[in-house]
Amino acid sequence: MMVTSLMELTIDLAALRHNFLQLRQRLSPGVKLLAVVKADAYGHGLVPVARTLAGTGAEYLGVASLEEGLALRQEGIDLPIVLLLGIVPQESRAAVAADLEVILYRHDVAQALEEAGRALGKKARAHLKVDTGMGRLGVNPSEVLPFLDSLQNFANIEVLGLISHLAMADMVDKTYTHQQFQEFLTLLTAARDRGWELPLSHIANSAALIELPEGHFGMARPGIALYGSPPAPGRSWGVDLKPVMSLTTQVLQLKRLPPGRRISYGGTYTTTDWCDLAVLPVGYCNGYPRLLSNRGEVLVKGQRAPIRGRVCMNLIMVEVSHIEGMREGQPVTLLGEDGGDRLTGDDLAAWAETISYEIYCSLGTANPRSFVGV
Ligand SMILES: Cc1ncc(COP(=O)(O)O)c(C=O)c1O
Numbered sequence: 075m076m077v078t079s080l081m082e083l084t085i086d087l088a089a090l091r092h093n094f095l096q097l098r099q100r101l102s103p104g105v106k107l108l109a110v111v112k113a114d115a116y117g118h119g120l121v122p123v124a125r126t127l128a129g130t131g132a133e134y135l136g137v138a139s140l141e142e143g144l145a146l147r148q149e150g151i152d153l154p155i156v157l158l159l160g161i162v163p164q165e166s167r168a169a170v171a172a173d174l175e176v177i178l179y180r181h182d183v184a185q186a187l188e189e190a191g192r193a194l195g196k197k198a199r200a201h202l203k204v205d206t207g208m209g210r211l212g213v214n215p216s217e218v219l220p221f222l223d224s225l226q227n228f229a230n231i232e233v234l235g236l237i238s239h240l241a242m243a244d245m246v247d248k249t250y251t252h253q254q255f256q257e258f259l260t261l262l263t264a265a266r267d268r269g270w271e272l273p274l275s276h277i278a279n280s281a282a283l284i285e286l287p288e289g290h291f292g293m294a295r296p297g298i299a300l301y302g303s304p305p306a307p308g309r310s311w312g313v314d315l316k317p318v319m320s321l322t323t324q325v326l327q328l329k330r331l332p333p334g335r336r337i338s339y340g341g342t343y344t345t346t347d348w349c350d351l352a353v354l355p356v357g358y359c360n361g362y363p364r365l366l367s368n369r370g371e372v373l374v375k376g377q378r379a380p381i382r383g384r385v386c387m388n389l390i391m392v393e394v395s396h397i398e399g400m401r402e403g404q405p406v407t408l409l410g411e412d413g414g415d416r417l418t419g420d421d422l423a424a425w426a427e428t429i430s431y432e433i434y435c436s437l438g439t440a441n442p443r444s445f446v447g448v
Contacts, residue, residue, distance in 0.1 A: 080355040081441050082322045084166055084410075085118050087126045088447025089316035093300050094130050097283055098311050103446040105290045108134035108276065110297030112142065112158055116431060117438020118301055118318055121149045122445050126302070126439075128153050128188065136295055140165045140328040143174040154202060159212065166198070173192050175199040175239060179213050184225060191230025201237040201274070206257040207250065208239045218261045222270055235275035235292060236262055243281035243289075244306035251282065281305035284313055303430040307420035317418060319434055320410025321441070325374075325386050327353040328394075337391050338383025343368055345382075350395040354406055361436030362408065363426035366390075370425045372406050375399070376413015379406075409437065 079112040098107055107182045110116075115123035124135055124146050137143050143155050160171050160177040163186035169176055170190040178184060178200040187198035202221060205212035213221055218236070225231055238258050242258045257276050265272055265344055280299035282289040299423030302317035329351050335350070338345040352374070358364045367384040372392050374393045379392040394400050409417055426433065 079442055080323055080326070081360055083437060083441040083443045084320045084322070085122065085443050085445050086316070086318050086320070086447045087122065088444055089302055089318045089345075090118070090123060090126055090300060091130045091447075092316050093302055094127055095316070096315065097280075097294075097296050097299055098131065098321070100287070100313070101290060101294060102287065105135040106274070106293040108132070108136050108156065108295045109300055110158070110279075110291050110295050112138035112297070113435055114142075114439055116297060116301050117436065119438070119443050120145060120444070122150075123447075124151050124153075124447075125149070134293065136297075140169055140174065144168065144172055147172045154199075160203070161174040164288065167193065170194050170198045171197065173199075174233065175201060176221040177201050177203045177211070178233075179203045179211055181224065184221075184228065184231065186343060188228040194229075194360075197232045199232050199234055201235050201276075202233055203237050204258070204261060206238040206254040206277070207253075208241045208260075210239065212238060215257055215261055219264060219268065222265055222268070229439065233270065233272065235272045236265065237275065238277045240277060240279055240282055240289075243279055243286065246309070248286065251286065251289070255286075255287070258291075262323055267269070279305070284311050298431055301419075301434060303419045303434075307424070308428070309385060311420050317416075319419070319438060321356075321437055322410065323354050323406050323408060325352045325357050325400070325406060326355045326389075326402070328402050328404075329353070336383070338367075338386060340384055343383040348395070349382070349393055350397075350400065351382065351402070352392050352394045354390050354392060354408075355388060355391055355413045356408060357386045359387045359440065361433075361438075361440035362390070363428070363433070363436070365426040365428075366422070370422065371417065372408050373410075373412040373415055373417060374404060374406050376415055378415065409433075418427065 109127040156175045166186035167190040192196040203212035276293040278289045278294040280296040283294040302315045304311045331349045364385045370381045371378045422433045
């Protein structure tokens with residue numbers, strides 16, 4: 075019995091390595107690179123991506139949760155790993171036992187890490203998170219020195235650095251980002267004046283890695299650029315990035331509709347002429363956004379075919395009247411390159427009123443992946 079998948083989500087690990095090396099080149103000597111592989115490596119596959127980057131020279135990995143950190147340890151990945159969401163107190167023992175480094179912003183977690191470190195006879199490693207303007211996780215700037223003071227007597231916690239996150243580094247106007255850097259630097263200097271070394275302090279995401287070397291500090295934490303998309307679309311970033319994810323399918327049915335026929339739920343598209351329609355086995359259950367209804371395009375034989383009507387749960391319809399020699403089973407590209415044209419994560423994101431990050435997470439987690447360029 076032959077079981078085939080009508081959707082093929084392909085992850086090109088050679089492109090991932092290429093992007094990593096492009097980014098690596100931008101760092102000053104001594105600055106480490108933490109590859110952000112959280113959220114299943116932005117949908118690209120946590121373990122294969124982490125293994126590939128570890129083999130290409132990444133010094134650190136960043137995951138979201140304890141669960142992701144443990145998954146990497148179980149696969150034998152022994153690089154330093156940072157849990158970017160931090161942990162809750164009950165997770166402290168498992169984190170320390172597995173040598174997972176923790177983003178710290180809660181006093182009860184500090185207490186729990188201290189106890190876990192003592193019980194296990196090893197130091198818990200932490201990065202103190204400060205909110206310099208993201209308005210998300212982290213202590214407020216005024217709380218950094220008191221927090222560090224409160225850790226003075228915790229012999230079983232090693233604070234490796236300060237960490238913060240940038241809110242607007244992808245924008246052309248860097249004023250806000252420079253204010254965040256300034257706040258970060260002021261706190262770092264004040265903490266160092268009090269004797270904290272904080273050798274691994276970090277704030278730079280992909281955008282800051284590429285455009286703002288003054289923000290690299292001890293380590294940079296790129297995510298999206300590793301996966302081949304620029305931090306923001308619509309302008310040149312001066313770095314050669316290759317898309318890592320592609321998605322293809324095939325024509326399930328070809329049919330010809332007369333003028334005046336409606337297509338898909340709600341009848342939102344009516345044919346104006348004879349219309350050759352290809353029905354494709356992809357829908358929103360595959361992470362393909364419903365907002366692409368009557369908006370998105372796919373590539374068939376190197377030509378663009380527009381989506382007609384609403385995206386369904388498992389199916390979409392595209393018009394192929396202008397494409398010669400169509401047949402059932404014809405390969406179709408939903409994301410990626412075909413015949414010199416390319417649909418990028420940013421193209422799909424623009425149609426779906428979102429960002430490439432969300433496209434990759436949605437497609438990647440909803441479809442079986444295959445890996446090439448291993
Ligand atoms: C804490 C943290 N650091 C770094 C990154 C990487 O950001 P980017 O994907 O924009 O490079 C993220 C991503 O959201 C993040 O949450």
